[in-house]
Amino acid sequence: MHGSTTAIHNYNSPYMAKKTETVDMASRFAEFKELKNIDKTTMISVLEESFRNVLAKMFGSDENFDVIMNPDRGDCEIYQNLQVVPDGEVENASTQISLSEARTIDPECELEEDVAKPIIFADFGRRAILNLRQTLQSKILDLQKDAIYSKFKEQEGEIILGEVRQIWKREMLLLDDDQNELLMPKEEQIPGDFFHKGDMVRAIVKKVDNPNNNPKVIVSRTDERFLTRLFEHEVPEIHDGLITIKRVARIPGERAKIAVESYDDRIDPVGACVGVKGSRIHGIVRDSQGRKMSKSLGNGIDPLEVIAQYGADALRFMLVDGSTPGNDMRYIEKKVEAARNFANKLWNATRFVLMNLPEDFEPGLPSEEMLDMSDKWVLTKLNQVAGAMTDNLDHYEMGLAAAKINSFIWDVYCDWFIEIAKPRLNSGDAEQADTARRVLVYVLDKALKLLHPFMPFITEELYQALPGSAETIMTQAWPTFDAAHNWAAEEEAFEKVMDYIKAVRTMRTEMNVHPAKKTSMIIETADAAPFQNAQVYLAKFAFATDVTFTEKYEGSTDGMVQVSTHAARGFIPMMELIDREKELARLNKEKAKAEKEMAMFGNQLNNPKFVERAPAALVEEIRTKFAKSQDKLANIEQSIKALG
16 A cells, blocks of 8 residues: 555445445555565554544544454455434434334344444545545554664664665765665765665664654764674675674774674684685665665576677676775676777877888887976886886785776777877977887876786787787786886876866867867966977977967957966967857856856865865965966956957
């Protein structure tokens, strides 16, 4: 029975005044029990009480009524017990009945006996039925809330699985298998956890409150009991009582220590908890709807079919990329397709590099003085990724490591560095071309080694094609952080140039300016060196014919379009190609975006808990981003003012 409906069945009777509505109450009972977690006995009690409350309002009392619920047959019977009195002597119709009327019910009844008069509830009209429904609805709602509260109160300290339904700034909403709402506040989430809508998350029921009879279930992934329960689930020796967890100490997202004791000399408690592969806490792969794969549902995935279509590397990478330890994940075919596309991207990038190598090419990095700003930028990025991935793998954060190498290869190496290298490869300068080739091969070699644990087949194939490769990539040293390849100043300088190029390209796209149209530009910046060293890139990617640099531009802005970043402001004479109002709209859009960014970073810095508890490096990073957003906003506002 749904909470919003009332099921009433009336028997066919000669005393029935009119045809009444019938509803299959038995099926409603079963449905209610399954969906609402309320047992049949409780439901019968609620129904009977609801009927009695309505009867009491109609007749003044329900004491002389019998309400009989027949859940198995799906009906309800109501009888009014009345005392038989002589005809014409009925003083209270609620407790008495005349002899003649009584004998229409029971022909053998006598005076002063009791007669059970059938009550046809539907005959009392729509108002009575509506009253009954409202009463039932209220009681069922209270019953549901009590059932939810009791259910989760019993589960406090236990693992629960929920699907991410909504993500807010301060908390996250999960739904369990019964669609009950679970709240995970920000402070109960592990730093570094990154979930999307639809992800399956394991957490512990931390506490259950019931303010104003509205159950509120709080779940946590930072509670010490969470790690304990995970080990109890995953380690059979702990579950069987052969190993006991004595103490847990953890800094969520950073490190954890567990003290264990074995009661069997044959069992190594540490080895049992660590496991053969270094981790005993695993999630499972569910279908796209978040259901467990089973034969009965017919939702299983044949990995051989997936491999035949997309390749083993694509399937392997999809299962690792973005996953978090101990959490379930969904199998989504589009993610496998995206992993296949990533493999294709890497294959095409490698083919491009090999096509531009001479036959006598000798691999190896050139001397530092031969490296330009873009070379030092990509080598620094590679160095940072190698260090971060090593740390991730040391902490069994496979998903984070896979995501980092994915981003580096696609966004840094393929989308930027290969394109940046092309002008030097085709410049006619033999030394610059050779430097570009050496850096391309060096970075690709290291990137393949970093990717190899996640995509072993394609990385082995591509590695073997590189000049100077060994017999197999599997025996090669793992790339680690190298302080000699950390050029922070050059990295920052080149990213200033990149931000400016992105701003120019975005502006031209929004203004629908054809790429073949090149113009001169004036760049206003306090630090001109990075832009002066990158004029070849400005010509290629910002479509500049010639560039003038100045600390403060005070000339006329008539007929000029302006682009702004935190480090520079560009004046480009293209106003004759575009509409002034459109340019003003674009700048206002950029202003709103910059204000939003600045507000976001400002809110973080104004939060004492964030400043006190967050790692110092993260706080400093946010301060830097806040300062950059301030500078960018100031430049945009100057551009808007210049347009009038």
